[in-house]
Amino acid sequence: xxxxxxxxxxxxxxxxxxxxxxxxxxxxxxxxxxxxxxxxxxxxxxxxxxxxxxxxxxxxxxxxxxxxxxxxxxxxxxxxxxxxxxxxxxxxxxxxxxxxxxxxxxxxxxxxxxxxxxxxxxxxxxxxxxxxxxxxxxxxxxxxxxxxxxxxxxxxxxxxxxxxxxxxxxxxxxxxxxxxxxxxxxxxxxxxxxxxxxxxxxxxxxxxxxxxxxxxxxxxxxxxxxxxxxxxxxxxxxxxxxxxxxxxxxxxxxxxxxxxxxxxxxxxxxxxxxxxxxxxxxxxxxxxxxxxxxxxxxxxxxxxxxxxxxxxxxxxxxxxxxxxxxxxxxxxxxxxxxxxxxxxxxxxxxxxxxxxxxxxxxxxxxxxxxxxxxxxxxxxxxxxxxxxxxxxxxxxxxxxxxxxxx
Amino acid sequence: xxxxxxxxxxxxxxxxxxxxxxxxxxxxxxxxxxxxxxxxxxxxxxxxxxxxxxxxxxxxxxxxxxxxxxxxxxxxxxxxxxxxxxxxxxxxxxxxxxxxxxxxxxxxxxxxxxxxxxxxxxxxxxxxxxxxxxxx
Numbered sequence: 001x002x003x004x005x006x007x008x009x010x011x012x013x014x015x016x017x018x019x020x021x022x023x024x025x026x027x028x029x030x031x032x033x034x035x036x037x038x039x040x041x042x043x044x045x046x047x048x049x050x051x052x053x054x055x056x057x058x059x060x061x062x063x064x065x066x067x068x069x070x071x072x073x074x075x076x077x078x079x080x081x082x083x084x085x086x087x088x089x090x091x092x093x094x095x096x097x098x099x100x101x102x103x104x105x106x107x108x109x110x111x112x113x114x115x116x117x118x119x120x121x122x123x124x125x126x127x128x129x130x131x132x133x134x135x136x137x138x139x140x141x142x143x144x145x146x147x148x149x150x151x152x153x154x155x156x157x158x159x160x161x162x163x164x165x166x167x168x169x170x171x172x173x174x175x176x177x178x179x180x181x182x183x184x185x186x187x188x189x190x191x192x193x194x195x196x197x198x199x200x201x202x203x204x205x206x207x208x209x210x211x212x213x214x215x216x217x218x219x220x221x222x223x224x225x226x227x228x229x230x231x232x233x234x235x236x237x238x239x240x241x242x243x244x245x246x247x248x249x250x251x252x253x254x255x256x257x258x259x260x261x262x263x264x265x266x267x268x269x270x271x272x273x274x275x276x277x278x279x280x281x282x283x284x285x286x287x288x289x290x291x292x293x294x295x296x297x298x299x300x301x302x303x304x305x306x307x308x309x310x311x312x313x314x315x316x317x318x319x320x321x322x323x324x325x326x327x328x329x330x331x332x333x334x335x336x337x338x339x340x341x342x343x344x345x346x347x348x349x350x351x352x353x354x355x356x357x358x359x360x361x362x363x364x365x366x367x368x369x370x371x372x373x374x375x376x377x378x379x380x381x382x383x384x385x386x387x388x389x390x391x392x393x394x395x396x397x398x399x400x401x402x403x404x405x406x
Numbered sequence: 407x408x409x410x411x412x413x414x415x416x417x418x419x420x421x422x423x424x425x426x427x428x429x430x431x432x433x434x435x436x437x438x439x440x441x442x443x444x445x446x447x448x449x450x451x452x453x454x455x456x457x458x459x460x461x462x463x464x465x466x467x468x469x470x471x472x473x474x475x476x477x478x479x480x481x482x483x484x485x486x487x488x489x490x491x492x493x494x495x496x497x498x499x500x501x502x503x504x505x506x507x508x509x510x511x512x513x514x515x516x517x518x519x520x521x522x523x524x525x526x527x528x529x530x531x532x533x534x535x536x537x538x539x540x541x542x
Binding site for chain 1 (some may be wrong): 409426427431434458460466479480481482483
């Protein structure tokens with residue numbers, strides 16, 4: 001499939017803004033959805049809308065099949081050993097909160113330690129802060145190397161016999177550098193500590209094999225990988241999910257309910273209380289199919305590599321620009337940078353009027369911004385439907401915007 | 407120039423520009439020509455909440471009229487606050503409090519700026535109104 005054919009699956013890419021063709025480079029915030037996902041979504045609402053799991057009628061069976069089919073698809077996509085290790089949530093934030101709350105309830109006590117890295121998204125910081133406040137535990141922060149990578153040796157030095165869990169991102173949403181998750185997990189396991197990986201960006205850019213990474217938890221959102229909003233996944237090793245208490249109580253997550261005591265449903269339903277997002281979750285199937293086909297498409301991969309080389313070179317050669325996350329061999333096409341003497345918000349406003357959608361500000365990573373000593377950055381993040389000519393238009397527009405502002 | 411005349415002048419000025427980039431060029435010029443704001447006045451209580459960039463606004467009262475001064479670390483925002491100051495500085499509290507700030511929508515600023523920015527603009531207007539009605 002050519003990139004032109006891929007683009008034709010995303011009607012929104014033909015949008016014009018302020019009379020100019022849209023160049024959408026805010027994919028790290030949310031990706032666009034291919035027609036297959038939109039069709040799936042609509043078909044579910046129009047054709048098989050019924051609450052899943054309990055009712056015996058035909059529509060409910062169809063809806064349940066679609067929902068459980070998505071679980072199988074996610075399982076194979078990340079090579080999880082078992083479907084019961086795939087828990088559906090509303091997004092990565094909900095997945096991480098589930099672990100922080102439930103694992104934390106069971107395994108973290110006063111004086112224990114939790115480790116997060118300095119480059120985490122707020123969603124992988126605040127749930128742990130809340131846990132530590134609740135339990136009187138200590139939140140410790142893993143530093144990031146100059147080039148934007150987390151270092152297993154630094155993590156090793158931070159682990160103690162009080163460390164109960166480590167939570168790190170596969171790829172930071174600001175730095176765009178692939179972390180050595182497998183090595184980081186090995187360091188944790190050598191100390192007997194489980195590791196949660198925030199895969200919000202990682203799932204989009206890397207072939208994820210949870211057995212190979214050997215992570216204990218892997219969390220991601222559907223909307224960043226072309227699926228419907230309000231979908232999310234928590235992969236968790238069975239041994240942990242079984243040992244963890246339910247996170248929310250309600251329908252579906254129970255076995256029997258008595259006022260004398262309630263017993264809980266087996267995995268994964270133990271963690272899926274209440275009516276699930278059954279019209280949206282099955283969109284993960286066409287979404288992951290698309291992600292896989294893009295990943296296995298040589299033409300797309302060649303274009304992505306060319307874009308990465310081109311933008312990386314342009315941004316690092318310009319003396320007015322400071323790029324953060326420079327580790328070249330682990331870089332993905334996600335670029336956050338500052339321009340000397342120019343405010344990121346001004347740049348984003350002008351680029352917007354040129355048709356280029358980028359993100360400006362703190363990108364939900366205030367501690368990282370403080371660490372880098374900036375008030376915010378400008379971020380351009382690419383997807384498989386972006387072209388080299390769009391990348392060139394972005395660079396030209398950026399240069400024009402800088403000249404207007406300097 | 408009366409408040410109404412000043413607003414009319416700005417509406418006419420903006421109508422000269424068809425392209426949004428030209429409007430931005432104009433705002434950038436306004437931002438650059440804003441009088442320097444003393445560093446020691448960049449305090450937390452002068453900071454306007456609700457903007458992506460930082461905006462400081464100060465007001466002084468002399469002979470029954472309010473005189474505003476401001477600064478921002480982003481130049482377009484600085485241009486916008488400069489525009490507001492040029493309209494409302496030197497007016498009485500009553501004049502400002504009675505004004506509906508409708509000219510901002512008329513020059514297309516509110517609609518064409520991003521939601522965060524529009525919020526920032528609303529915060530700037532609220533702060534000016536608040537200073538006029540209640541003082542600091």
